Amino acid sequence: MTLTDLDSPQRRTGTTGTTGTDTGTDTHCPYCALQCAMRLEPADDGRLAVQPRDFPTNQGGLCQKGWTAAELLAVRDRITTPMVRDAGGELRAATWQEAYERIVTAVRAAQRADGPDAVAVFGGGGLTNEKAYSLGKFARVALGTALIDYNGRFCMSSAAAAGNRAFGLDRGLPFPLADLGGADAVLLVGSNPAETMPPMTRHLAGARQRGGLIVIDPRHSATAALTDDGAGLHLRPLPGTDVVLLLGLLHAVIAASGTDDDYLAARVEGWGAVAAAATCWWPELTQQATGVPADQIRRAAELLLAAAPHRGGAGAYVITGRGAEQHAHGTDTVTAAINLALALGLPGRVGSGYGCLTGQGNGQGGREHGQKCDQLPGYRSITDAQARAHVAKVWGVDPDAIPGPGRPAVELLDSLGRPGGPRVLFVHGANPAVSAPDAGTVRERLASLDLLVVADFVPSATARLADVVLPVPQWAEEDGTMTSLEGRILQRARATDPPDGVRDELVIWAQLAERLGAPVQFATDPIEVFAELGRASAGGRADYAGADHERVAREPVYWPCPDREHSGTPRMFLDRFATPSGRALAVVPSVVGVDDDLREGARTYLLTGRVLRQYQSGAQTARVAALGRPGEHRFAEVHPLTAHRIGVEDGTPVRITSARGSFVAPTRVTTAVRPDCVFVPFHGDGDNQFCNDLTNPATDPVSGMPEFKVCAVDVSPAEHGAGT
Ligand SMILES: Nc1nc2c(c(=O)[nH]1)N[C@H]1C(S)=C(S)[C@@H](COP(=O)(O)OP(=O)(O)OC[C@H]3O[C@@H](n4cnc5c(=O)[nH]c(N)nc54)[C@H](O)[C@@H]3O)O[C@H]1N2
Ligand SMILES: Nc1nc2c(c(=O)[nH]1)N[C@H]1C(S)=C(S)[C@@H](COP(=O)(O)OP(=O)(O)OC[C@H]3O[C@@H](n4cnc5c(=O)[nH]c(N)nc54)[C@H](O)[C@@H]3O)O[C@H]1N2
Ligand code: SF4
Ligand SMILES: [Mo]
Numbered sequence: 001m002t003l004t005d006l007d008s009p010q011r012r013t014g015t016t017g018t019t020g021t022d023t024g025t026d027t028h029c030p031y032c033a034l035q036c037a038m039r040l041e042p043a044d045d046g047r048l049a050v051q052p053r054d055f056p057t058n059q060g061g062l063c064q065k066g067w068t069a070a071e072l073l074a075v076r077d078r079i080t081t082p083m084v085r086d087a088g089g090e091l092r093a094a095t096w097q098e099a100y101e102r103i104v105t106a107v108r109a110a111q112r113a114d115g116p117d118a119v120a121v122f123g124g125g126g127l128t129n130e131k132a133y134s135l136g137k138f139a140r141v142a143l144g145t146a147l148i149d150y151n152g153r154f155c156m157s158s159a160a161a162a163g164n165r166a167f168g169l170d171r172g173l174p175f176p177l178a179d180l181g182g183a184d185a186v187l188l189v190g191s192n193p194a195e196t197m198p199p200m201t202r203h204l205a206g207a208r209q210r211g212g213l214i215v216i217d218p219r220h221s222a223t224a225a226l227t228d229d230g231a232g233l234h235l236r237p238l239p240g241t242d243v244v245l246l247l248g249l250l251h252a253v254i255a256a257s258g259t260d261d262d263y264l265a266a267r268v269e270g271w272g273a274v275a276a277a278a279t280c281w282w283p284e285l286t287q288q289a290t291g292v293p294a295d296q297i298r299r300a301a302e303l304l305l306a307a308a309p310h311r312g313g314a315g316a317y318v319i320t321g322r323g324a325e326q327h328a329h330g331t332d333t334v335t336a337a338i339n340l341a342l343a344l345g346l347p348g349r350v351g352s353g354y355g356c357l358t359g360q361g362n363g364q365g366g367r368e369h370g371q372k373c374d375q376l377p378g379y380r381s382i383t384d385a386q387a388r389a390h391v392a393k394v395w396g397v398d399p400d401a402i403p404g405p406g407r408p409a410v411e412l413l414d415s416l417g418r419p420g421g422p423r424v425l426f427v428h429g430a431n432p433a434v435s436a437p438d439a440g441t442v443r444e445r446l447a448s449l450d451l452l453v454v455a456d457f458v459p460s461a462t463a464r465l466a467d468v469v470l471p472v473p474q475w476a477e478e479d480g481t482m483t484s485l486e487g488r489i490l491q492r493a494r495a496t497d498p499p500d501g502v503r504d505e506l507v508i509w510a511q512l513a514e515r516l517g518a519p520v521q522f523a524t525d526p527i528e529v530f531a532e533l534g535r536a537s538a539g540g541r542a543d544y545a546g547a548d549h550e551r552v553a554r555e556p557v558y559w560p561c562p563d564r565e566h567s568g569t570p571r572m573f574l575d576r577f578a579t580p581s582g583r584a585l586a587v588v589p590s591v592v593g594v595d596d597d598l599r600e601g602a603r604t605y606l607l608t609g610r611v612l613r614q615y616q617s618g619a620q621t622a623r624v625a626a627l628g629r630p631g632e633h634r635f636a637e638v639h640p641l642t643a644h645r646i647g648v649e650d651g652t653p654v655r656i657t658s659a660r661g662s663f664v665a666p667t668r669v670t671t672a673v674r675p676d677c678v679f680v681p682f683h684g685d686g687d688n689q690f691c692n693d694l695t696n697p698a699t700d701p702v703s704g705m706p707e708f709k710v711c712a713v714d715v716s717p718a719e720h721g722a723g724t
């Protein structure tokens with residue numbers, strides 16, 4: 001097929017031969033970063049059926065989302081034709097030719113009037129490595145814009161920032177997940193894998209058996225419940241006080257003369273100032289600030305110490321999740337968690353470590369190949385002259401033609417359609433109308449654009465606002481690679497043909513690039529794109545040069561893997577960290593409270609997070625009948641004392657109001673939340689649940705990550721006006 005052959009059917013690559021057979025295809029789940037291994041087998045009804053597959057991360061397990069994933073391929077409202085908004089304001093079916101013409105005309109007009117940055121791109125952490133890479137190149141080379149960022153900014157960006165600062169490199173888990181199984185203690189800070197990565201909890205069994213699972217969460221989450229009955233400890237801080245709690249834990253370790261001083265002397269810089277910063281946080285003061293009893297703080301420190309390698313323990317891990325990170329000072333909180341791990345001599349040791357649990361399917365790879373506004377492929381910096389020269393050579397362009405850094409997601413979304421801001425936006429693999437903070441304002445910004453282009457396979461809330469919708473294949477209908485939470489590159493093989501009418505995004509970008517007069521051609525075969533990505537990443541921090549589709553299907557390949565002979569790097573930092581000195585950098589964290597804090601008229605904290613059977617905005621999982629009835633995942637967890645105070649019972653609708661918006665949901669009375677908090681899942685319910693209309697767009701100064709996890713709200717019975 002030539003690039004100009006516009007209305008021909010979707011290019012067919014066929015399965016790669018390494019995993020696809022008549023009886024099934026080995027692949028991985030379409031959803032989260034655990035990337036559980038599965039096999040898709042033809043079923044009697046002509047559809048595909050999911051079978052779990054043994055793999056080190058999921059050990060043959062799948063959660064309900066994985067089990068039902070094949071239903072996604074048959075959703076009733078699948079988009080199979082391009083759509084454009086007509087003069088009457090309705091979306092109607094169109095040809096590819098017409099859709100492309102609309103796009104090219106609008107891009108040219110906007111850029112003629114306002115320059116290259118009149119057009120912006122918003123990507124996603126679920127895109128394959130090949131697509132993440134091509135999208136970054138499309139933005140910089142074909143559109144010539146600096147303005148690209150993605151929904152991964154909402155995800156683990158504070159952990160990435162803290163990891164880069166401390167270790168000189170960010171790989172979510174710098175060790176295989178299965179290593180956790182041998183540890184005596186695992187500290188989970190703001191992470192709820194029992195709901196968000198259920199098969200992962202198998203790796204916590206060892207720590208639980210030895211009484212060493214410690215969970216820090218204001219809620220008695222399903223994961224906190226795993227610490228019950230002597231399996232460990234649940235520490236329940238006031239939201240947003242984790243940084244103090246972690247300083248208090250460090251204080252207790254120091255007070256017990258428990259720091260690994262040989263390790264600190266040999267492998268860490270800046271320790272003196274960090275130790276000094278912890279001196280004032282003795283457990284009783286920490287209790288006052290966080291609400292966690294001092295004896296629990298001491299007990300947690302003892303558990304960690306007993307597990308630490310320098311004390312003869314079998315090993316310990318400190319792991320952060322979104323509860324620690326999604327705050328206006330989440331980078332500080334993760335830094336405090338890393339400091340605690342350094343004190344115990346954990347990072348860079350076999351059987352111990354610090355890591356963050358990446359979230360989206362390709363949350364790891366998606367953040368390495370150029371979707372971030374300040375980044376080029378291979379985790380290179382866009383401001384580094386050498387990196388620009390290297391990537392420019394691979395792309396066949398002049399280094400000066402590559403734009404500079406753009407704006408991080410929250411700032412980018414807020415600038416849409418404003419004077420001097422972008423007037424055209426491309427969205428590929430995200431649903432910000434539901435998932436961005438202060439989503440009501442984001443929907444207004446999206447509506448104010450000259451042209452919103454959304455590529456998706458379902459009519460997500462964002463797609464429904466679009467002027468042009470481009471239908472794309474999904475997960476099992478395309479070849480590509482994903483990088484899992486442990487930095488392992490996986491093949492996601494094509495198991496079935498996409499419906500007629502949809503077009504692969506690699507083809508879409510190539511065709512648009514050609515129409516926009518891009519100086520170079522874009523490859524459309526995922527194997528070719530992966531090879532190009534390998535060359536672009538060569539010598540960078542996330543070096544994929546030694547990997548290819550066939551190799552990753554055959555054997556474990558963890559990056560960095562600089563050449564074919566290299567065996568990859570399952571465990572990092574064993575000899576040195578990736579900082580210039582080779583030593584980890586201990587940084588003093590600031591202690592800053594919640595940005596939108598409690599006050600008269602807003603006396604309760606709204607916490608947000610996830611439930612087991614829904615994924616993200618719900619664009620995909622709300623369409624899978626087996627995952628619940630409509631409305632089932634819309635609820636507000638309210639403590640019995642709060643319920644009594646405001647006069648509601650189980651099932652009564654409550655109105656939750658923040659400075660930005662309001663949201664109604666049935667009450668679920670439970671002691672799982674603290675009396676000063678309510679918890680709401682942020683998932684869209686058939687795309688019409690906007691709990692993010694309430695959340696605070698304040699961002700972390702280092703990472704740009706927004707404070708999704710906590711803001712001040714008023715809670716009242718829905719039928720009344722203002723509440724207490
Ligand atoms: N079922 C399901 N699984 C998923 C996803 C999904 O949407 N649904 N999404 C995937 C993605 S992209 C991600 S990022 C991961 C997220 O995985 P997790 O980080 O495990 O998920 P969350 O529910 O967002 O947040 C975890 C916990 O943080 C707690 N929390 C809230 N505020 C605070 C605080 O101030 N301090 C502390 N310590 N904890 C706090 C919440 O009570 C919650 O239990 O899950 C992945 N897996
Ligand atoms: N209040 C609150 N808000 C949050 C969070 C929270 O904890 N609390 N968590 C945040 C986090 S961690 C995350 S990761 C974000 C995620 O937020 P979203 O960006 O909303 O994530 P998804 O729902 O996965 O949206 C992905 C969209 O891309 C489509 N899609 C999937 N694969 C492809 C593909 O290959 N190509 C294209 N073009 N489309 C594809 C899907 O159908 C879906 O519509 O939400 C954030 N928002
Ligand atoms: S845990 Fe994640 S990868 Fe595994 S089956 Fe569930 S959603 Fe899929
Ligand atoms: Mo995420």
